[in-house]
Each structure stands twice: as structure tokens, then as C-alpha cells.
Amino acid sequence: MQYQKYKILFIIISGVFCFSCSSYKTVNTDELFVGNGAEVQDLDPATVSGVTEHRILSALFEGLTSLDPETLEPIPAVAERWEVSDDKRFYTFFIRRNAYWSNGEPVTAKDFINSWERILSPKLSSEYSYLLFCIKNAKDFFEGRIENFSDVGAIAIDEHTLRVELEYPTAYFLKMQVHNIWYPIHRKTIEKYGRFDERNNPWTHTGNHVSNGPYQLEEWIPNKIIRVRKNPYYWNKDSVAIENISFYPIDNQMTEERLFRIGYLDLTNTIPLRKLEYYKIKQPQSLVLHPYIGVYYYRINVKNPIFSNPSIRKSLAYSIDRKQIVEYILKGGEQPALYYVPNGIGKYKSPQKIIYDPVYAKQLLNEAGYIDGKNFPTIEILFNTSEAHKLIAEAIQRMWKKHLNIDVKLLNQDWKVYLSSMNQLDYQIARSAWIADFLDPINFLECFLSYSGNNRTGWENKQYDKLVEQAYRESNEDKRNELLFQAEEILLEELPIIPIYFYTWKILVSSRVENFYPNVLGYIRWQELKLKEITENSVQ
Amino acid sequence: MKKYIIRKLFLFIPILLAIITLTFFMVRLAPGGPFDRDKNVPEEVQRNLEEYYHLDESLLKQYFRYLYGVIQFDFGPSFRKPSYTIREWIFMRIPISFELGIYSLIFALFVGCTCGVVSAFYQNTWIDTCLTSFAVLGICIPSFVIGPILVLVFALHWEILPVAGWDFPQQKILPSISLGFIYSAYITRIIRSSIIEVLKKDYIRTAISKGASVRRVILIHTLKGALQPLVTFLGPATAGLLTGSFIVETIFQIPGLGREFVEATFNRDYTMIIGIVFVYALLILLLNLIVDIIQGYLDPRISYE
Numbered sequence: 001m002q003y004q005k006y007k008i009l010f011i012i013i014s015g016v017f018c019f020s021c022s023s024y025k026t027v028n029t030d031e032l033f034v035g036n037g038a039e040v041q042d043l044d045p046a047t048v049s050g051v052t053e054h055r056i057l058s059a060l061f062e063g064l065t066s067l068d069p070e071t072l073e074p075i076p077a078v079a080e081r082w083e084v085s086d087d088k089r090f091y092t093f094f095i096r097r098n099a100y101w102s103n104g105e106p107v108t109a110k111d112f113i114n115s116w117e118r119i120l121s122p123k124l125s126s127e128y129s130y131l132l133f134c135i136k137n138a139k140d141f142f143e144g145r146i147e148n149f150s151d152v153g154a155i156a157i158d159e160h161t162l163r164v165e166l167e168y169p170t171a172y173f174l175k176m177q178v179h180n181i182w183y184p185i186h187r188k189t190i191e192k193y194g195r196f197d198e199r200n201n202p203w204t205h206t207g208n209h210v211s212n213g214p215y216q217l218e219e220w221i222p223n224k225i226i227r228v229r230k231n232p233y234y235w236n237k238d239s240v241a242i243e244n245i246s247f248y249p250i251d252n253q254m255t256e257e258r259l260f261r262i263g264y265l266d267l268t269n270t271i272p273l274r275k276l277e278y279y280k281i282k283q284p285q286s287l288v289l290h291p292y293i294g295v296y297y298y299r300i301n302v303k304n305p306i307f308s309n310p311s312i313r314k315s316l317a318y319s320i321d322r323k324q325i326v327e328y329i330l331k332g333g334e335q336p337a338l339y340y341v342p343n344g345i346g347k348y349k350s351p352q353k354i355i356y357d358p359v360y361a362k363q364l365l366n367e368a369g370y371i372d373g374k375n376f377p378t379i380e381i382l383f384n385t386s387e388a389h390k391l392i393a394e395a396i397q398r399m400w401k402k403h404l405n406i407d408v409k410l411l412n413q414d415w416k417v418y419l420s421s422m423n424q425l426d427y428q429i430a431r432s433a434w435i436a437d438f439l440d441p442i443n444f445l446e447c448f449l450s451y452s453g454n455n456r457t458g459w460e461n462k463q464y465d466k467l468v469e470q471a472y473r474e475s476n477e478d479k480r481n482e483l484l485f486q487a488e489e490i491l492l493e494e495l496p497i498i499p500i501y502f503y504t505w506k507i508l509v510s511s512r513v514e515n516f517y518p519n520v521l522g523y524i525r526w527q528e529l530k531l532k533e534i535t536e537n538s539v540q
Numbered sequence: 541m542k543k544y545i546i547r548k549l550f551l552f553i554p555i556l557l558a559i560i561t562l563t564f565f566m567v568r569l570a571p572g573g574p575f576d577r578d579k580n581v582p583e584e585v586q587r588n589l590e591e592y593y594h595l596d597e598s599l600l601k602q603y604f605r606y607l608y609g610v611i612q613f614d615f616g617p618s619f620r621k622p623s624y625t626i627r628e629w630i631f632m633r634i635p636i637s638f639e640l641g642i643y644s645l646i647f648a649l650f651v652g653c654t655c656g657v658v659s660a661f662y663q664n665t666w667i668d669t670c671l672t673s674f675a676v677l678g679i680c681i682p683s684f685v686i687g688p689i690l691v692l693v694f695a696l697h698w699e700i701l702p703v704a705g706w707d708f709p710q711q712k713i714l715p716s717i718s719l720g721f722i723y724s725a726y727i728t729r730i731i732r733s734s735i736i737e738v739l740k741k742d743y744i745r746t747a748i749s750k751g752a753s754v755r756r757v758i759l760i761h762t763l764k765g766a767l768q769p770l771v772t773f774l775g776p777a778t779a780g781l782l783t784g785s786f787i788v789e790t791i792f793q794i795p796g797l798g799r800e801f802v803e804a805t806f807n808r809d810y811t812m813i814i815g816i817v818f819v820y821a822l823l824i825l826l827l828n829l830i831v832d833i834i835q836g837y838l839d840p841r842i843s844y845e
Contacts, residue, residue, distance in 0.1 A: 039803075042623050049577065125588035127581045143584060199592065199622040222624070222632060223795035224706070250704075252790050258691060258703045259793075416572025416808050423576065433578075453580030 030243035032513070032531060035256040037269040039223045039249040043204040045180040046119045049127045051435070051522070052269070054180050056247050059228050059526040060211040061183035064093050064112065064162070065174050069517040069525045072439055074174040078107055078184070078212065078235075079162075088169035088475040095160040100233035101186050102209075102216035109156035111184035111212075117149045118190075119181060121197040128181045131437065134170040169475035172440035178523065179438060186210040214240045214527035223249055234527075241515075241530040257508070260286075266510040266531075267524075273388055276331050279508065286508050289333040290518035293342050294435040294503035295444070298381070298396075301425050302496050303458035306377060311368045313495040316429075317354055319361035319403040320396055322501055329391045332506045337499030340488055341444045344520040348441045348481050353492035354499065358403035365404050373405030380409045383431035384418040392500065393431065422456050432456075435503070439521060441484045442471055448491055459496030541836075548829050552822070559821045560610060563814045564603055567805075574619035574808045593619060606814070615815035620807050626815035630797065634819065636706060637796035640789070641782035643712055644720030648777075651720070652727025659728065660735035661758055671728060678725025687718040687791040704793035715792040719785055723777050730773055734766035741765065768838050775831030779824040 037052045045057050066077035076082075079093035099107040116135070119126045120142045133139040136153030140146040153165030166173065176182065187196065189210040194201035202208060209217040214236070215228035226247040230240050248265070250256040253272040259265045271279065271287070279287040300307045300316075307313055322336030335342075339350035362372075370376040381396065383389040390412065397408040413421060421427050434454075436443045445468050446452060450460030467487040474480040491497070505522045514530040575581065575589050590596045594605060609616055615626035624632075659671040694701040694714060705711040738744060739762060747761050748754075786798035797816060804812035 041621055044623065047622055049579070122584065122588050123592065125585045125592060127575075127577065127585055129585060130582050200617040200625070202623050204623050221795070222621070222629070223799065248793070250793055252793070254688070255704050255791060255793050258696060261696065262699065262703055264703065414572075415806060416570070416576055419576040419578065420572040423580075437579075453582065456580075 030531070032242050032245045032267070032526075032529065033265045034245060034247045035250045035259065035265045035268040036226075036247040037249065038251045040226065043209060043217065043220065043226075044201070045183040045185065046115065046124060046126050047199055048180065052249070055524065056226055056228070057180040057183065058178070058213070058524070059215040059245060060209070060213045060217060061180065062213040063177040063179075063182045063184075064095075065177040066525070067175065067178050067439075067521070067523060069519055069523060069528065072175070072519055072521060072523070074177070077177075082174075088171070089166045091164045091166070091173065092157075093162040093164070095162060096235050097160060098235045099212065100235065101212050102231045102233055103186070103189075104233050105186070106159070107184060107212050108159045109162035110159070111186065112162055112182075113149075113154050113156050114187045115183060115185040116152075116154055118185065118197055120149075120152070123197045124199060126181070128179070128437075131176065131179060131181050134166050134168070134173065136165040136167050138167075168473040170472075171475070171477060171480060172438050172442070175440065176438040178521075184212060186212075215245060218244070225249075236527065240527045242526070245526060260508045260510070263510070265508075266513050267516075268508040271332075271506050271508055273330070273332075276506070285511060288505065288507050288509050288516075288518050290505045291333075291335065291342065291344055291520055292435075292503040292505040292522055293345065293439065293520045294433060295337055295340060295342055296392075296431075296433045296500045296503060297337065297340070298498040298500060299422070299427075299430045299432045299457050300496055300498065301427055301429070301458055303425055304428055306379065307428070309368050310494050311364045312370075313498070315361045315364035315368070315404060316400065317361075317495050317498040318356065318364070319358045320399055320498065320500065321356055323356070325392055325395055326501050329388070329395060330501065333504045334501045335504075337501050340491055340497065340499050341441045341484075342502045342520070345436075345439055345441050346481075347477065348484065350441075351485060351489045351492060353489065354495075361403055365406075370406075376404075376406045378407040378409055380411050380428045381431070382411045382413060382418065382421060382427040382429065384415045385412045389431050396500075425456070425458055429498075432497070433503075436521075441481070441488075442468065445471075445484055445487050445491070448496065457496040459494065461490055461494060464490045464494075541833075545829065545833070548832075552825050555825065556818065556821055557607075560607070560814060560818060561603070563817045564606060564810075565599075567808070567810050567813050568599060570808065572808055574810060576808075593617075606811075610818070615818070616811040618809055618812050620804070620809040620812065626811050629800070629812065630815055630819055633795060633797040633800055636794060637785055637789070637798055638782060640706075640712070640715055640719060640785055640794060640796060641778070643716035644723065644781050644785075645774075645778055647716050647720035648723035648727055648781075651724040653731055655724070655728040656731025657735065657758060657763070659732040660739070660762075661754070663736060668732075672732070675725040675728040675732075678721055678728070681721070682787075683718045683722065684787045684791065686721050687714070687788055690714045690718055691791070704791070706792070706794045711792075715788050715794055718791070719781060719788045723781065726773065726777070727770065730770050731766060734769050735762050738762045738765040764838075768835065771831055771834050771838060775827050776824075779820075779827045782823060783820045 036055060040053045040056060041048050041050065043056065043060065045061055062077045064077060064079040065074040067073065068075050078095055078099045080096045081094050083092045095107065095109055101107060116132055118124055119129050119132055120138055122142065122144065129142055137146055138152050141149060141152050146152070155163045157163050189208065190196055190201060190203045193203040193208055206217065206219045211217065214231055214234045216231040218227045218229045220226045227244060229244045230237065234240065250259070253270055256265065256268050257272055257275050260268050300313050302308055326334040326336055338352050338354040341348065341350045343349070365373065381393045383393055393410050397410060400406050400408055422430050434444060434447060447454040448459065449455065449465050449468055464487050467483050471480050471483040474483060505518060509516055512532040514532055515528050575586060594602055606616065613627065617625050618629060621629065655671045655674065659668045662668050691703055691714060695703040701714055702711045735758065744757060744761055747757050783798065785796055786802050789796045789799040800812065801816045804816065
């Protein structure tokens with residue numbers, strides 16, 4: 001009798017379990033599900049700095065111009081048109097009269113001025129404020145030499161006309177507008193919840209947020225979900241096909257891939273290295289591998305006496321077989337980096353200075369006084385803890401031993417410790433990377449100006465500085481590219497860095513997503529994506 | 541009893557103070573700061589940020605400023621998540637870790653007690669060997685192995701449970717099992733050995749000689765006596781379940797506090813680290829106090845003096 005009771009209880013529990021399990025899968029044709037890497041810091045375009053934040057902000061906000069996802073050329077956004085002066089220092093933007101905030105108020109020229117003033121206010125300490133320094137007097141205002149923002153070169157001529165005066169003809173000014181730092185903000189909303197120029201302001205929370213993009217914030221549950229829904233006041237709302245987008249902060253790549261595999265995600269943030277082969281063979285239609293404007297390189301501390309001789313740096317650079325690294329370790333379509341600035345940025349073509357020639361590399365080392373690597377001290381490669389960095393470092397360690405007969409130690413450090421070591425030049429050779437903030441070669445080359453905070457190698461070259469500074473001021477594109485080409489030639493001759501490979505944008509995209517155009521910026525124009533009608537079986 | 545609790549609660553103050561002080565200075569010793577980034581920020585920005593968060597002040601001044609805040613239960617703003625205060629953030633995340641911890645505890649207790657009792661009941665038979673092996677296996681296999689295996693079998697192969705998430709009841713099954721598995725193994729061993737020990741006691745022999753059935757003896761008479769070592773174990777175990785769920789939270793994408801703790805450490809989010817350590821310390825102290833009280837009820841020989 002008692003066993004009978006247990007049996008009934010077991011059947012009931014199993015029934016409830018099976019019932020609940022059968023109902024958890026939902027396929028929603030109006031909603032896009034996106035894996036978005038780490039949790040966002042905030043949803044304030046002025047204070048965030050990461051790619052994960054930018055991806056969501058580009059759905060919530062819209063700048064003066066946008067980019068065509070296929071060609072990456074500027075296209076009208078909040079500004080329906082613009083005029084540029086002959087010397088390319090004055091831009092006049094004409095703002096759409098039908099551009100509205102998500103609360104129904106019109107977007108005006110003043111909203112842009114407010115945003116830029118906020119970013120340049122010292123109290124807010126926006127990490128990307130320097131991107132605005134191309135505006136006349138912006139740097140002086142930021143550093144306190146000018147107190148009145150009306151002296152800065154951004155003026156609202158009327159509600160719908162915005163005039164920007166630049167310090168120098170910034171060739172990439174229009175393309176840069178897609179960066180979140182240039183987005184407008186709704187001042188009244190920010191002031192409702194706190195001080196205008198304060199970081200700790202909850203205006204970005206669910207229910208408070210006001211934006212002007214194709215989508216508006218529906219809910220933000222930290223570390224769980226950010227859901228956005230179509231903004232009914234967006235000027236081009238009829239072209240927005242997807243009603244809702246859910247962004248999930250999933251920092252574990254394996255979990256993200258599993259969620260994609262069972263049809264829970266339509267777009268992933270990345271793909272785990274070890275899953276690449278599986279998707280290449282079994283599901284190539286889901287795998288997107290596209291060149292990306294990022295370069296992976298090794299920094300050399302030129303202040304260290306061992307590396308002060310450029311021949312030694314060259315010898316190290318010329319003895320790395322990059323093809324082996326991209327083919328056998330990375331396997332994601334990455335390209336060996338025989339120069340520093342990746343291809344795909346306008347008309348700019350880098351000088352191909354680096355070669356793989358172990359014999360010549362050894363000869364260079366011999367000439368530097370280390371015959372057959374004898375007496376060369378053991379050197380150390382520093383990298384932040386990661387499986388891929390370790391594999392690459394091990395491969396290079398073997399190559400240098402084989403070709404140059406030098407001993408290399410590997411040292412991995414936690415991210416912040418590694419950054420601290422790099423900032424203090426407390427390393428010999430360190431893994432590094434640069435992902436461009438905007439589509440222009442200067443964004444790569446300005447890193448190695450002698451006074452740039454991104455230099456971190458101790459290397460300085462007056463001629464290099466001069467060429468890059470000239471390029472800042474040059475308005476003719478061909479001449480400008482020529483100046484940058486010469487600068488890169490110096491960099492590749494001196495080699496304070498050893499370029500290893502160019503990144504690829506590696507993500508998974510489900511078959512129900514349409515109008516997705518991979519591009520070198522990893523830029524997604526959410527308002528153009530569409531979802532195919534799909535049955536539940538085919539999702540799995 | 542009341543006196544004991546009040547005395548213990550007063551003792552919490554110096555303990556918590558010591559923990560805050562140690563954590564405060566230890567996190568500052570670690571190289572790197574909250575605003576160090578891959579892409580360098582202008583010096584002015586760095587300076588302004590440090591000024592805004594009072595990082596430009598002397599460490600001692602910062603410490604006393606922080607303590608003053610803690611007295612008012614204000615742990616300051618997060619360095620990493622500027623629009624939230626630490627208090628808001630912790631209150632938002634801790635219920636989720638608690639929920640996961642409680643489900644895991646229920647699972648661990650249910651499975652552990654059942655296996656322990658059955659194992660003791662069928663002592664030295666093949667059933668006992670199987671269950672003891674399960675316990676040894678459970679203790680040896682960490683949650684970062686159990687979790688993905690469960691996902692592979694139940695979510696990807698059989699497709700009867702979700703891969704990750706924390707919205708529906710079904711999503712809570714696999715994480716709770718992954719987290720509770722190791723504890724269920726420990727409980728199995730504890731229950732088994734204490735039942736076997738209690739079975740040798742005189743009062744059990746008396747009960748059996750009076751004609752009580754074996755099942756009644758085990759479930760009614762033995763289990764109560766065997767519970768005491770379990771309660772002693774449950775104090776730290778519950779604290780471990782509530783606070784040690786980082787790996788399971790990461791595998792199953794659960795927005796709990798464990799994940800936040802590790803992220804905060806990597807990001808050098810000083811205020812967040814100390815805030816979470818404070819909450820965890822308070823939790824462990826309270827759980828230990830509860831264990832002391834329960835033990836007193838279970839064993840009248842224990843004195844509170």
C-alpha cells in the first residue's frame with residue numbers, strides 16, 4: 001500500500017517535469033535573440049567604451065550620419081543632408097524635422113551640442129572624450145583653458161541646423177559619427193535623475209531611458225537581459241522589420257555556442273576556437289568569418305638594452321612563420337600580418353615590409369653580435385591569460401628557438417596586472433592588439449606617436465611623429481594616404497612592434513536572419529535586419 | 541539563550557571590521573587599477589576619474605571614508621557600473637544566488653539523506669557499495685565537469701531541459717543539480733556513517749527488542765540522533781552553496797552574485813569586491829549562529845554559556 005503511494009507520487013512528479021519541459025521552447029518571429037559577450041557597463045553613450053555596449057547603443061541611438069553596412073560609406077541618419085566647406089573644416093548638418101526621441105519630443109541640433117558639452121566636461125571624465133578633440137577648441141574646453149562652451153566650434157544655428165568647425169580637416173569626421181560618443185542625448189531626462197555631468201546617474205535604467213534610434217529600451221535586467229523594442233517615433237520606423245531584440249550578456253563562449261546550437265540565439269558574439277572546425281564542416285551556412293579591422297601584434301620594449309638594436313627586432317620579426325600560426329592555431333580565416341594597418345580601409349594600402357626569411361633573420365642576429373644565438377639572453381614573452389595567446393606564444397617560442405637558437409620564457413598575467421606591466425614598461429615582449437575605433441588608417445598609426453598613451457614601447461621617432469601630424473592636417477585623401485604610408489614604412493623598418501595576424505570577425509548567424517552584411521567594422525545595422533518565417537523544427 | 545545570541549551578534553562587529561579592513565587593503569595591493577584599459581585614456585580623464593572616486597586621497601583617508609559609508613550601509617558607487625550603487629547591485633543579485641543555493645541544498649539534502657539512509661540500511665551489500673561509490677565519485681567530480689555533462693545529456697542530446705538561463709522552473713533544474721551534487725555526496729557519507737554509529741547505541745537496541753520495525757527504527761529513532769553531524773556540516777555547506785556558485789552561474793548564465801564577485805576582482809572594482817565580501821562574511825557568521833542554535837535544540841547537553 002505504502003509503495004503504491006510512492007508510485008503515484010513518482011508518476012505525478014514525472015508528469016509535471018515532462019509537461020514543463022515540453023513548453024519551454026518558444027520561437028518568436030518578431031524577436032531577434034543576440035548573444036552579446038560581457039555585461040554592459042552602462043547604457044549611457046558618453047561613459048561606455050566597449051564593443052558590447054556599442055552594439056546595443058547603435059540600436060538605441062542614432063548619430064548625424066550612419067554607415068552603409070555593405071560599403072561602409074556615410075549615409076544620412078538624423079541629418080538628412082550635410083554641406084562641407086572647401087577646406088573641409090566646416091560641416092553644416094541639416095537635421096530631419098521628423099526625427100524624434102522615444103518620448104515623442106523632436107531631436108534638435110541642441111541635443112548634439114548638449115551631448116558633446118557633457119562628454120567634454122571634466123567631471124564626467126568620458127574615456128573617449130579625445131575623439132571629440134577634432135572640434136575646434138574642444139581640447140581647450142576639456143582641459144579648462146576655455147570655460148564657455150559657446151567658444152567651442154559646435155553651434156546650433158537653429159533647431160534643425162548644426163554647424164561644426166574642426167581644428168583641422170578631419171577626413172574621417174563623417175565616418176566617425178557612427179561611434180556612440182557622437183550620439184545626441186536628451187538633457188531633460190538626464191537632469192531628471194541626477195546631475196547632468198555626473199557618472200552615477202540612473203537615467204539609463206529601465207523606464208528612465210530615452211533614446212532617438214530605431215529601438216528604445218524596454219528592460220535592462222543586469223547580467224540577464226537587455227530587451228529593446230521598436231521606437232514608434234523613429235523617423236524611419238516603417239523600414240524597421242524586427243519588433244524586439246533581446247541582448248543576452250553571455251561571457252562564457254561555450255554556453256553561448258550551446259544556446260545557438262539549440263536555436264536560442266540568432267546571433268552570437270563570437271565562436272569558441274575549438275568549435276570552428278565543427279561549424280566549418282557541419283554548418284558552414286551559420287558561420288561568418290570576415291576580415292576585421294584589428295591587428296594582433298607583439299610589443300617590444302625598446303628601452304630594454306637587448307632590444308634597442310633595430311636589427312635584433314627585425315631578426316625576431318622575420319623569423320616568425322605567421323602562415324603556420326593562422327592555419328594551425330587560429331583556423332578562423334585570419335590573415336598573416338606582414339604590415340601593421342589592415343587592408344579594407346578606403347584606398348589605403350600598407351607597405352609590405354615584413355617577410356618570413358629565417359636565413360636572413362639569423363644573419364641579422366649574427367651581425368648584431370650573437371653568432372648562432374650564442375650569449376643572447378633568455379627573453380620573456382608576456383601575455384594576458386588566455387588559451388589562444390598561450391598557443392601563439394608557444395609557437396613563436398619554438399620558431400625563435402629553431403631559427404635563431406634563442407631561449408624564450410613565457411609569462412602570463414591576469415588582465416589588470418598585464419596592463420599595469422605594459423604601462424610601466426615592465427616587460428620585454430608583450431602580446432597586444434589594436435581594434436580600430438573608426439575606419440581610418442590614422443587610428444592605427446597615431447598609437448605610435450612618441451607622446452601617445454597607447455605607444456607603451458618606449459619607441460620614438462621624430463620623422464614618424466611629423467608625418468602623422470601632417471596627415472592630421474592634410475585634406476587631400478591621396479596626399480594624406482601617402483604621408484601615412486611613409487609613416488608606416490618607418491614603423492615597419494624600426495619595428496617596435498611585431499605584427500602577427502589580422503583579426504577576423506567570427507560569429508554565428510542563424511538561417512532565419514536576413515539582410516545581414518558582414519563588414520570589416522563588425523558593424524550591424526539593426527534596423528535593416530529581417531527575420532524569416534521559420535517552423536519550430538527547422539530552428540532546431 | 542537570548543544572552544548568547546546578543547553576545548554573538550556583538551562579536552560580529554569586530555569580525556566584520558577586521559574583514560573589511562583586510563579586504564580593503566588587500567585589493568589595493570593588487571597591481572592595476574579599476575580604470576586601466578587596453579586603450580589608453582588621456583591623463584586628464586584618468587585624473588578626473590580618480591578625483592571623482594576619491595582615489596587621489598591617501599589610502600587611510602579613503603579607508604575611513606569607506607568605513608563611514610559602511611556604518612550607514614552605503615558601500616559607494618560601482619567603478620565599473622557607474623549608474624548603480626553597490627547596495628542596489630547586491631540586492632538585485634543576491635536573491636538569485638540564494639534561490640540557486642536553496643534549490644541545491646534541497647537537492648543535496650534529499651538525495652544525500654535518501655542515499656545515506658538506504659546505504660546504512662543495506663550496509664555491506666551491493667546497494668551500499670554502489671551508493672558509496674556514487675558518494676566518492678560525487679566528491680571527486682567538480683561542478684565544472686558535472687555542469688557541462690548534464691547539459692550535454694539533458695539539453696543537447698535528449699533536449700528535455702534548457703541549456704542555460706534563469707527564467708523558467710525547468711532552467712533551474714540542471715544548475716541546482718550541478719551545484720548540489722558534491723554536497724549530496726558528502727551528506728550521503730555523513731548520514732551513512734552516523735546512522736551506522738547510532739545503530740550501535742543502547743536505545744536503538746532497546747527499540748528493536750521492543751519489537752519496532754527496522755524501518756521505524758531507522759527513520760524515527762536513528763535519524764534524529766544521526767542529524768547532529770549533518771547540522772554541523774550544513775552550516776558551512778549552506779554558506780558554500782550560497783556563496784560559491786561562481787562556476788555554475790557562469791556555465792548556466794545565471795545572473796547571481798558569485799559571478800559578479802569574480803568579475804569585480806578581475807576588473808578591480810574595489811567597492812564591489814569589499815561590498816560582496818562583507819555580505820558573504822555576514823552570511824557565514826549568521827549561518828554559523830543558526831547552526832549553533834539548532835545544535836542546542838538537537839542535543840540538550842550543549843550549553844550556551
